[in-house]
Amino acid sequence: MSVLIIFYIKERLKGEVRFIRALEYNDLITRWGGVPLITESYTIDDVDKIKQQVRASYKDCVDFMVEELDQAAKELPASYSGDDYGRATSVAAKALKSRILLYAASDLMNVNVKMPEVGYTTPDPKRWEKAATAADEALTEALNNGYGLLKTSSTVTEDLSANYQNIFLDNTSTNTEVIFARMGTASNLGEGLSSLEQYNYPNGWNGWGGNCPLQELVDDYEIVKNGVASRFDWNNPDEAASPYENRDPRFYASILYDGAPWKERTVETYFDVDASGKEIGGGRDTKYGVDNWNTSPTGYNLKKFLDEDYVPNSWNFKAKNWIWFRVAELYLNKAEALYHTGDEDGARDAVNEVRNRAGMPDITSTGEQLLEDIKHERRIELAFEEHRYFDVRRWMEADKYLGRTMHAITVKKYPDGHKTYEVSDLRSDVGGDRIWDDKMYWLPILKTERDKNPGLVQNPLYTD
Secondary structure, eight states, X not given: OOHHHHHHHHHHHHHHHHHHHHHHHHHHHHHHSOOOOOOSOOOGGGHHHHHTOOOOOHHHHHHXXXXXXXXXXXXXXXXXXXXXXXXXXXHHHHXXXXXXXXXXXXXXXXXXXXSGGGSXXXXXXXXXXXXXXXXXXXXXXXXXXXXXXXXXXXXXXXXXXXXXXXXXXXXXXXXTTEEEEEOOOOGGGTOSGGGHHHHHSXXXXXXXXXXXXXXXXHHHSOEEETTEXXXXXXXXXXXXXXXXXXBOHHHHHHEEOTTOEETTXXXXXXEEEOXXXXXXXXXXXXXXXXXXXXXXXXXXXXXXXXXXXXXXXXXXXXXXXXXXXXHHHHHHHHHHHHHHHTOHHHXXXXXXXXXXXXXXXXXXXXXXXXXXXXXXXXXXXXXXXXXXXXXXXXXXXXXXXXXXXXXXXXEEEOTTSOEEEEEEEOOGGGTOBOXXXXXXXXXOOOHHHHHHOTTSOOOTTOOO
C-alpha cells in the first residue's frame, strides 16, 4: 500500500470520527443543552480531572460541532459506492451542520434563555442567515454529487405514494435521497433493526401493533381536490363520511387505516354494530380478530418503513436502513431559515420542491401563514422520522401539541354495510391524556450524575 493511500485513509478516518462525534454530541445537546466538551482520552486514574468537568455553554457546543464538521467535510469524500457505501461523507457532515444551525437559530435557544447552558443569552438575527447558508451549502453539495429527491414522473396517486414509501425501503446506493443512514442487514445476520414489521404489523396479520398513529396526525394530511389542497375538516359532511379519500399521497404510504389495501386484503379496524349502534363484533384487525392484546388503541397502524412482503412470525427480514439525513430535510431546513431572513420567495421555492415530489400543489401563502405551512410540511414529510419532538420544542410550541388530550377513531359498520367514523378521546392508559410542563423543554441532569460531579449544573425549573 502506497504512502499516499495510507495518508488518504488516515484523513478519511479522522473525518469519519469527527462526524460521528459531532453526531453523538448533537444527540445529547438537543435533549440536555450544553454538555462537557471532552477532546482527550481519560483513564481510571483521571478521576479528579473528570470531576472537574463542567457543562460547556450551548454556544460553545454549537461552535465546537460546526468547527468539527467543517473540518470533516474537507477530509471526507462526497459519496461512496460498493462496500464503502454507508460511510460518512462530506454531504453528511454538511447536512448535520445544517440541522445544528437551524436548531441554534430557533426560539427555544434564543427567547428568554435562562442560562447559557441551554441557549444564547444575547439575541442575534444573523443566526437565521447562518442556518440558511448552511442549508444551501449542504443542498448544493448534495445535488452536485448525485443526491436528490427520489421521485418518479407519474402523477398517479398510487405511484406517488409508492415512490415516497420506497425512500425507506430501498437500502442501496441507487436511493439518491439518502445522505446518511444506520445500515441494517438481513435477519439471518442477527440484525434487529429490520424487525420493524413484526413489531408494527396489525394484529390481524399476527403483528404486535406497536406504533399506532394518532388521529391528530391523520387529520393533518391534506385533502386534494381539483388541484387544490385544503386541511381536512370533520365539520364537512362529505369529508366526514369518507375521511380517507383524496388525501396527500404520503398519507397512503404512511398510515394503515380501515379499508387500506395491505398484503392480500384490506385493513379491518371497523366494529360491527346492529341497527341501534350496539357493538356485536368486529373486523380481523380488532379485538375480535386473531389476538386482542395487540389491537391498535387509535384505530390506525403504521405503514411507513414496513415491507409488505414480510411473512408474519417468520422473523425473516430483508435488510433495512434507518435514515438519519435525507435530501428532503435540507429543502425544509432551507425553507424555514429563508423565511426568517425575509426571503419568502426562496422559502416557498424550497418547500414546494418537496411538495411537488409528493404530487402536492404549491404553497402560495405569505407572512405568518407561510411559516405555519412550512412547519406543517415538516410534520407530514418527516413523520415518524424522529423530528417532531425536537421541532415543537425548538419552536416553543410543545404546550400546544404535547400538552393535550389525544384522539382515536372508532369505525362502526352497520348491517346495511355503511360505516360511520367517530373521533373520541384516546384512552388515558395508553397515553391519551398528556400533560406538559415548561421545564420539559430540557431534560433534567440526573441527580446521580450531579452527585458524582456537582459541577454539572441543573437545567432550568428542575430541583434535585
